[in-house]
Amino acid sequence: MSALISQTCLSEDSNEEKRGNGLIYAEPRYRTVTRLLSWNVSFIDVVLITSPNGMLGLPFLTRKKGFTAKVYATKAASRIGQLMMEDLVYMHKEFRQFYGPESDEPIWMKWDRLEMLPLELKKTVFGADGTDFGCWMPLYSAADVKACMLKVKSLNYAEEICYNGIVIAKPLPSGLEIGSCNWRINGPRGNIAYISNFSSLNALEQVGNDEDRSGLANYLSNSSSADVNSETRSALLSTDEYLEEIDKLDFICSCSMDSIKAGGSILIPTGRLGIILQLLERFELHLTSENMKVPIFVISSVAEELMTFTSIIPEWLGQQCQDRLYSEKPSLFTHTEMLKDGRLYLFPAIHSVELLKIWQEPCIVFCPHWSLRLGPVTHLLRRWRGDQNSLLVIEEGVDANLVLLPFKPIAMKVLQCSFLSGMQLKKSLLLMKILQPKHVLFPEIFRRCVDTLKVSLSSSFYQENETLHIPHTEDSSRLHIDMDLARQIKYTKFEEQNVDISRLKGKLTVEHGRYKAVR
Incomplete structure (x- = not known):
């Protein structure tokens, strides 16, 4: 469901509009998937959520008339997703309090105003093929969020759900973020594994240079799962990606230390809890090594409750942290000690009285929103932009x-960087070679890379707003026959076809994902 919100929010303040820079003066809107309004949502049976971020677009779907599908998410994803949605609604409420409400048909959406937009912004509004204009929607309301959550069934990790007696789905921890999961889906005609722990950035670059690609392509084409050696298995278990990520975080911290020494403050607009926790760990190390005492603020209406999930959901932790969690050691995370020692502060809003009392600069601030159009980040940017x-x-x-x-x-x-968002393509292809799935669905963004590597797997490519038919992975279905009924079976053998057949009279049912014949 994360595709329901694009990475573009449209808004602007009145002073900028007066300068004539072409930006839009309006409450932010969100780009939904193309033709969402024309969807017949009654045809949707099940919605599976893979991460808290995936919850953000859900109310756009659940509020549509006729939506009756079952929605499943892990308990942590459900709760954190709800907090993130409520935080977003709160920021919009704050925006309207400051700028005032707007009409159902904003002025900027009139054609004469659209013609005045700069080319770059027109591409954002209309999309590459000119079909996105009708996709921009106002944010859902607090009532929409509440109604949405009533339709979400929260599951524990590894808890099975059975839909209609036919499909069995089970969420398994992906290790990517708190509450994130992979889904295993079993049915009478085949099984599906949905892997959400996947990085889609720079797909072709992930597999290295031309020589690396050639070697990987040769391996994927000529080896079987039985040929997988210890070196390949070591590559799958390698922590090189994690170490590269740590180097990246250390670079951010190093740049931050230079700014702080010069008297400047650090502003990091993000709502990704995993990134915040990692950066807090690295900031603490750098501040200690530099013998510096700088306050760190996390400003969000849901900051305090989000932090509580770090110590009660063990599935997202690495083995070392899990061992520390179960041993009940007090210093499971650095941020817990920082909170106790007064080096880290959590506040619901930038205008909190307690925050104003202890505010000092230079400081480090984590706050929403990444679009730089909502929330505390707008106030702090105006304070520090000069x-x-x-x-x-x-x-x-x-x-x-x-x-x-x-x-x-x-x-x-301004420092712009990417953060590790899952398993990289090279490692996933090696994993596919071991698992030997009968069919693989790749995002369309990976087509060029998969074609370049000449991957021998049976595969299809999916993209937004397209229905993809998945081929059956099994030629026939298994039938479980009741013992009393099985005793009545008398086989007739066809020698040429090497097939035994029998006529059977009974009742065919579907139970827990299996066809079953009973009296």
């Missing part, structure tokens, strides 16, 4: 020039 010693850290995938337009001229430093 400070050349301050640093703004934003994720790749966002057009930095576009999102920073309302704050120009901007003197503060």
